[in-house]
Amino acid sequence: MPERNAPEGPPQPEGTPPGGADGSGAMDGSSAARGGFLGELQDAVSFRAAFLLLGVFLVELGFVVSYLGAFHSPTPRRIPVAVVAPAQVSGQVVARLNALPGDPVRATPAPDAATARRQVLRRTVDAAFLVTPPSGAATPTDQLVVASAGGPSVAQTAAQIAQQAERAEGRAVRIVDIRPPNPADGRGLSSFYLVIGLVVGGYLGAAALGMSYGTRPANLHRVTIRLGALAVYAAVSGLAGVIVVDPVFDALGGHFFELWGIGALTVLAAAAVGMGLQVVFGQVVGIALALLVFVILGNPSAGGVYPSPLLPPFWSAIGQALPTGAATTLVRDTAYFHGHGTSLAWWVLTAWTVGGVLAAFLGALLLRGRGVLPAPAPAWPRSRGARHSRR
Known part of the structure; x- marks a missing residue:
């Protein structure tokens, strides 16, 4: 039965899209008069669509903030370093490294070079600083042992810190990479x-x-x-x-x-x-x-x-x-x-x-x-006659 207040006019064929047979979505004169531009805007962008666009915008902003916040200025903070030095200077070397401006490393003493290298390979420290005993050389050379496969950026940063610290003390440092990444x-x-x-x-x-x-x-x-x-x-x-x-x-x-x-x-x-x-x-x-x-x-x-x-x-x-x-x-x-x-x-x-x-x-x-989920339907319904017989 047709609705009492249905608008007059010739019926449209079944399946005709709203707004005209051409599917343009244009509103008829009465709709335009009722809503104008705001009515068209409401039809084109629903509240749900606006809400989803807001969500996409927040995700987009989250990408920008998170990635730039993490990567815009990498700064070393308490890189764990094992220090092997002669007993008479070990405490001084550890204290000097821990006192560097910005707290870039966290130095701890190690008993010998073999222990320090094991610590690097077992990932308890990122580098090992091996101080050469006094030998009378014009420019004593120490070693910084790293495993760049665990993070080349950290290994390079530790090397830069060691080189700057040693240069200030009139010493040189040689970088030894005991576990580099695979060539591929x-x-x-x-x-x-x-x-x-x-x-x-x-x-x-x-x-x-x-x-x-x-x-x-x-x-x-x-x-x-x-x-x-x-x-x-x-x-x-x-x-x-x-x-x-x-x-x-x-x-x-x-x-x-x-x-x-x-x-x-x-x-x-x-x-x-x-x-x-x-x-x-x-x-x-x-x-x-x-x-x-x-x-x-x-x-x-x-x-x-x-x-x-x-x-x-x-x-x-x-x-x-x-x-x-x-x-x-x-x-x-x-x-x-x-x-x-x-x-x-x-x-x-x-x-x-x-x-x-x-x-x-x-x-x-x-x-x-809470009754939100529907009751599960039988996976394999019987024949039509069997369904009627259960009613």
């Missing part, structure tokens, strides 16, 4: 770029599942199935990433299965967190929060381009507590340092994975209790 690893950034790719794949995989089947699974069985699918996806993604970084480019060779496990856990952590955020907050807000955690905050603080001692305090503090930074440390220190100094990173990455899984399950339970 360039500036030691392969671990960072591998982790970025795996993390992006993880949270985009969760977003793809949400777009295909809804961000809020109808029951706990669906949550379990989706997490299982993401676990398989993580294993395949980790394998593919290690194949690219090892056999294909030979950038991080020699630890294939260890890196595969780390890569799979990295993808699973990002996917589980991404799914948990979407279940709790919905797709749009969940994806935005995943971008905040993994990209806006995670990438610049991860220690890839500039390791933690060169980052401002905020980014240095959060870097190893986020999945991107923990995974970067795991990959780099496994590939170059036999896994030394990675225990915290393992705990952090595992905690994010478990947290994402718990968020997905608890979010589904809470939404079910």
